[in-house]
Amino acid sequence: MSHPIPKMVQIRVFSGDFRCLDKAEVITAIENKNGNFFNPWRLCTVTQVDELKILILMFPIWATGIIICAVYAQLGTLFVEQGMMMDRTIGSFSIPAASLSACDIISVIFWFLVYDRVIVPIARKFTGREKGFTELQRTGIGLFISVLCMVSAALVEMKRLALAQALGLVDENVPIPLSITWQITQYFLFGAAKVFTFIEQLEFFYKQSVNA
Structure with missing residues (x-):
């Protein structure tokens, strides 16, 4: 039975x-x-x-987050070490290399306002979507910007190494006469990448879990 x-x-x-x-x-x-x-x-x-x-x-969508997380890891490692070997004086002030990461926070605030008030309304006119882009499109834009961030860091490092070689300071543990303000661009770009990628990935996974 x-x-x-x-x-x-x-x-x-x-x-x-x-x-x-x-x-x-x-x-x-x-x-x-x-x-x-x-x-x-x-x-x-x-x-x-x-x-x-x-x-x-x-x-596969989750795996793409490894890219921007790898870039995020550079903020407290590569970027700081790079800044330590650059000229950190601005006028009579000496800027700690790690403190420049505050530019990342300022960049996030700036890009969040620009994205919400400028980019989304313009994109909405072309796509017809309420938020301008889909979650995956915004994530892709953020990943592309994170690549530009590392390209910027690489260009600064190439310039720093070229200057060190020209001055014979390659093997010397001394700062190179190259202003640390050149790093602001890479911090600024990463702030934009965070606004596009981190928020949209959380929103995407949340929607998928709710719809499941």
Whole structure:
């Protein structure tokens, strides 16, 4: 005599992606024989399988965040070390290399206002979208700006190394006569990248979890 199938494990797949995972929710002869429909190592519910599919589909989007996180890690490492080997004096003041990261905070505030008051209204006229761009489009823009940030840092470093070589200071642990204010551009660009990418990724994942 076959056992009745519990309602919670009725097969009802509504996602056509990764159909190989649907086997996890199929009741086999073993479950029908022993009547154990609640072993999570043998049988999963439709909801569990579909939630796994959603996570797999979102993984490529999540993986793109590694790019901007890698750039973010440079703020407290590469950028600071680079600033320590540059001229940190402005007038009679000596600026600590790490304190220049305040430009990142100022940049976020500036770009948030520009994005909300200028960029979105202009983009809305062309795209017809309430927010101007989709979450993925804004994330892509932010990733592109983060690349420009590292390009700016690379150009500053090339200039610093060229000047050090010209002055014979390559192996010397002394600052190069190149103003640390050249770093403001890379901090400013990263602030823009954060406004476009971090906020939109959070909004995208939140919407996906709610719609799931």
